Amino acid sequence: MEQEKKVSDLPAEDRDAFTLVNEVSAISANIPGSSASKRKIRNDIRAYFGYFGMPHLFLTMNPNASHSPLFQVIYGDDLVDITQRFPDLANSVNRRIRVASDGVAGETFFSHSIEIFFEHLLGWDHETKQSKPRGGIFGKLRAYYGTVEFTDRGQLHGHFLIWLEGGLNPRETHVKMKENPDWQRQYFDFFEDIIRHHAPDIDIDIDVDPDFEPHAQGPPDPNDPLFDVEFPYEVKRCADVLQKHNVPCHKVCFKYGSEDCRFGFPHDIVPESSFDETDNSISLKCLDPMMNWFNPYILTFCRHNHDLKCILSGKSAKAAMIYITDYITKDDEQMHHTLSMFAAAVAKVADRVAHSDNPQDQT
Numbered sequence: 001m002e003q004e005k006k007v008s009d010l011p012a013e014d015r016d017a018f019t020l021v022n023e024v025s026a027i028s029a030n031i032p033g034s035s036a037s038k039r040k041i042r043n044d045i046r047a048y049f050g051y052f053g054m055p056h057l058f059l060t061m062n063p064n065a066s067h068s069p070l071f072q073v074i075y076g077d078d079l080v081d082i083t084q085r086f087p088d089l090a091n092s093v094n095r096r097i098r099v100a101s102d103g104v105a106g107e108t109f110f111s112h113s114i115e116i117f118f119e120h121l122l123g124w125d126h127e128t129k130q131s132k133p134r135g136g137i138f139g140k141l142r143a144y145y146g147t148v149e150f151t152d153r154g155q156l157h158g159h160f161l162i163w164l165e166g167g168l169n170p171r172e173t174h175v176k177m178k179e180n181p182d183w184q185r186q187y188f189d190f191f192e193d194i195i196r197h198h199a200p201d202i203d204i205d206i207d208v209d210p211d212f213e214p215h216a217q218g219p220p221d222p223n224d225p226l227f228d229v230e231f232p233y234e235v236k237r238c239a240d241v242l243q244k245h246n247v248p249c250h251k252v253c254f255k256y257g258s259e260d261c262r263f264g265f266p267h268d269i270v271p272e273s274s275f276d277e278t279d280n281s282i283s284l285k286c287l288d289p290m291m292n293w294f295n296p297y298i299l300t301f302c303r304h305n306h307d308l309k310c311i312l313s314g315k316s317a318k319a320a321m322i323y324i325t326d327y328i329t330k331d332d333e334q335m336h337h338t339l340s341m342f343a344a345a346v347a348k349v350a351d352r353v354a355h356s357d358n359p360q361d362q363t
């Protein structure tokens with residue numbers, strides 16, 4: 001109908017129908033997982049690519065509500081003291097029941113976790129929408145774009161495209177790689193520093209305690225005089241528990257009819273980072289084929305599984321782009337997605353009312 005004539009030429013009832021559809025889309029575009037939101041994401045990403053060029057990092061964050069001390073407090077458990085490194089928590093069955101029974105608390109926990117992560121670890125100023133003068137663990141960010149997805153367990157995880165301040169586009173990077181070996185070394189040093197593919201090579205054999213639950217504990221204190229000595233051990237313990245892929249793969253690895261592990265495990269071992277001039281491919285060092293890429297500071301301070309990829313390097317580039325394109329185009333609104341969408345919508349409305357100056361909104 002839209003192609004045949006102008007909306008204003010339609011009968012009044014049809015015009016009303018168009019208005020209704022547009023208003024429903026405008027509302028649902030703000031609800032994660034809805035079709036309208038996916039359309040908006042696709043358009044937004046196109047605009048970001050057009051303006052900022054190719055992003056440099058692709059990050060997936062999986063804050064784990066059921067194990068998190070912070071979630072228990074948001075849920076309303078006043079007995080949990082989050083100033084303690086090892087707080088006492090309800091048992092894991094009760095914690096899972098809490099997550100399942102309060103989607104709004106789950107959404108609040110997720111949003112808050114991501115907000116403080118960007119502010120304190122990545123040095124992002126949410127007020128001015130730019131990096132703070134000191135930057136963060138990746139240096140300064142030029143921009144980032146995030147999408148939220150619901151896991152099969154009804155929890156939220158986020159995918160983020162990140163553009164670094166001073167980062168070059170692929171063509172400039174390839175030219176510099178060919179012409180300047182010092183620059184090439186610096187490029188590898190930078191990415192090997194922020195993205196690790198193996199636990200620290202510590203001589204002393206650490207047997208990780210089977211009861212070690214990094215999700216359920218607080219982060220180490222950076223002001224502790226022993227922090228620098230203890231840090232590599234904490235990274236090793238957390239990496240072994242949080243970043244190792246299951247051997248053998250779980251059923252979820254073969255979802256959507258995939259014959260190989262859809263997360264790409266085992267990864268190819270790359271003893272040294274390298275650049276191949278023949279096809280302009282970049283391969284970053286990868287020493288543990290079953291370890292997911294991680295950043296040591298995100299690992300120890302956020303205490304959940306995550307995945308960090310350099311978008312220009314080898315298979316990571318293709319995997320990241322295919323994943324995000326797939327995600328924003330696939331349309332599988334199952335019941336648990338729908339319920340989680342409602343929770344997100346309720347949390348957004350509650351947040352808006354809490355921040356509204358209109359007293360009528362607060363009744």
Ligand SMILES: [Zn+2]
Nearest residue numbers: 249253261265
């Ligand atoms: Zn697998």
